[in-house]
Amino acid sequence: MTISRRTLLGTGAALGLLTACGSNSGRDKGGSADGKVALDHWYHQYGEAGTEAAVRRYAAAYGRAKVAVQWRPGAYDQQTAAALLTSSGPDVFEVNGPTLDQIQGGQVADLTALLDGVKDDFNPAVLAPKTYDGRIWGIPQVVDTQFLFYRKSLLAQAGVQPPTTLDQLLDAARALTRNTVKGLFLGNDGGAGVLGGTPLYAAGLSLVGADGRAGFDDPAAARTLGKLHRLYADKSLLLGAPSDWSDPSAFIQGLTAMQWSGLWALPAVHKALGDDFGVLPFPKDGPAGKPSVPVGAYAAAVSTRSKHQAEAKEYVKWLWVEQADFQTDFALSYGFHIPARLSLAKKAAKLREGAAADAVAYATDHGYAQPLLWTPVLQTAYQDALNRIIKDGANPDGELKAVVRKTNEELQRVKRR
Template sequence: MGIETSRRSFLAVAGLLGLAACGSNTGREGSAAGTLRHCYHAYGEDGVQDAVRRYAAAYPGAEVEVQWNPGDYDSKIVTALQNSAVPDVFEAQVKVDWVRQKQVVPVGDLLGDTRGDFVAALLESQTVDGQLYGIPQSIDTQVLFYRPSLLQAAGVTPPRTVDELLDAVKRLNTGGVRGLFAGNDGGVGVLTPPLLWAAGLDFLSPDGSAPGFDDPRAATVFGKFRELQTGGGLLLGAPADWSDPGAFVDGRVAMQWTGLWNLPKITAALGDDVGVLPFPKLDDSGAVSVPVGAYSAMVNARSADVEAAKAYVRWLWVERTDHQTEFATAFGAHVPARKSLSDEAESLRSGPAKDIVGFVVDSGRIASPSRWSARANTALSDAVSRIAREGADAATELRAAVEVARGEISRTGR
């Protein structure tokens, strides 16, 4: 991946810098004069690291040092924001706690007349109390990939409802091929949001004032999830988890829930024998969906030069549309955060890629709302895990998660 040979780069790639890679315990009060430090998580696609270093080197306003972070990037960022002026710029999804603790700064003024070109839902996901705190870089989503040939052989039509999905998983579990892979945890980590949306629910109420899953339909849909776990058609214990397409391209499963970013590898391996679907609806009161997420460029409020950091973000993620298009489409499949750039991207104009862009436009839902706290998310995820994997009573588990979510909404101040 074109890794630099300096000792610092070697240690970062080897994971030996730990939290220091994103600024914790650096012994520095702030960025060196004229130098900005930009923190990325370690993208899996070949070429991304070279590209972001090339972008940084081209910036005319200051020297920019790219910090590449393998491992638990999210924890590194949380620690860095609490303790350090480094990094000046980092990629993340805004959290309400960061805003309340004044760890990040508003960046909405950087958009100017380009605001209307950004996908509105992405901007909303990075907004707290009317202020934008992150400039979206590109859109990622997840979909249900399936092998049309295997479904046809089993007499299965592409599932459009949750019950049809359960039936398909069972019927496709044959001849050494499992029906579905959604992660080695059975899909708890990635299917909880689409299951809520399938029932017509969400993490939060539309105005953010209450939990959005305080409804009997939540127990119903997560009861269906329990049926999926016990039906025998799920692949568990795969060598790689849901974010890697290996189980699907190696023929271990007929369907896999995974990311758009894997589309080039999947089509290279399987050619035209690839179909894609949004997650199915529970019934006519629910909805099909795909989760929409985007890392956004954010500015550390403790940066030694906040205005310099903001100027760099504006240059990279607002002005340099050539960098933005390349970043989204040249190293795996992603959707640009700006509508005009999606319309121009040749790789998104046909086949499954075109279908997925349509899912994002028609059925995309925000996977990580800014007001949805980590504690509330853990409570819901743990409840769903106990329902799905242990057979715990759905209504009881969800009532407890609702109470935690209510407390978090009150704590963070809606």
């Protein structure tokens, strides 16, 4: 979510939210009875059993301050955005960012020094969108990634090899579509929602270029995205599945031979299918193409309104930089994620064999994260165009020209702020 102070203070409802968040922090802004500084650490509500107990255990183990964990159900991003404008918000908070608004608005502290000597051990793809003006504003906690699951036995029966190019993927999806089985599942919308910029990166392009302008102002973008319509036109895509792409049920139940999903689904797939599956990055397209793997990470950030910024930074460094056991536990004991530190990902026993090891290698070698400058406005414009290209067969060149213009205008706007 992107929310500015002007937008937030412009409605009575937002003011009510701000007041509620500011008056219900549940912590002493000074210190604890034993003289230790009191810190408040906010997390969004995870669906994975055991996660809340784990983060409370980590906080209790910290000896230099009294850390109170707040587990925040509901609209977490909105709650946090409002609370950061008050003096009674969190000292440390989990964030799917920080956002450009939060950084440019001076709401989050510079955490660059926390990674002195270890910066190169953090996955560079997920660290990039936490970095602005050469400074680091959030410490990645765990890495989530998406890739292509494929059913080995179904590919073998059809005489199909695991696809390594986009053209091979299109051909494989058609060949694997038989009777009640579809070749590929990219989500019930046909893929526009989940794929995002992944096909552009597979073509050797990007959402935002190094020059700060649209990174897909190139004929290769239209060529690649135009190919995705063939999947829809060929009726190779599974549509209307009982659950969407993030759930592996369609793949496990044999409704599709290939499915785009996330690393979190791997344990369920392995439990159901044993070794009868593999994983692949999104395949490359064109002479400049390369395999593409989207990655993302929640981060720990420190509020500049905290009265104990120095102590909050020390705590974040202890938890997400120094405590290797906690970081591995958080990534793999309650769900299935990759530790943000490369050295920990290599050591983790659960990630050293089979499809899990392949997924770690793909995320490390081919991972990309959505750029910090890619705003919700641009996300909507691009996704709408991609949806028209995939489903309606809209002209990809015309659609992308409009998105390129919008992108360059929006990027100029955010850089002027």
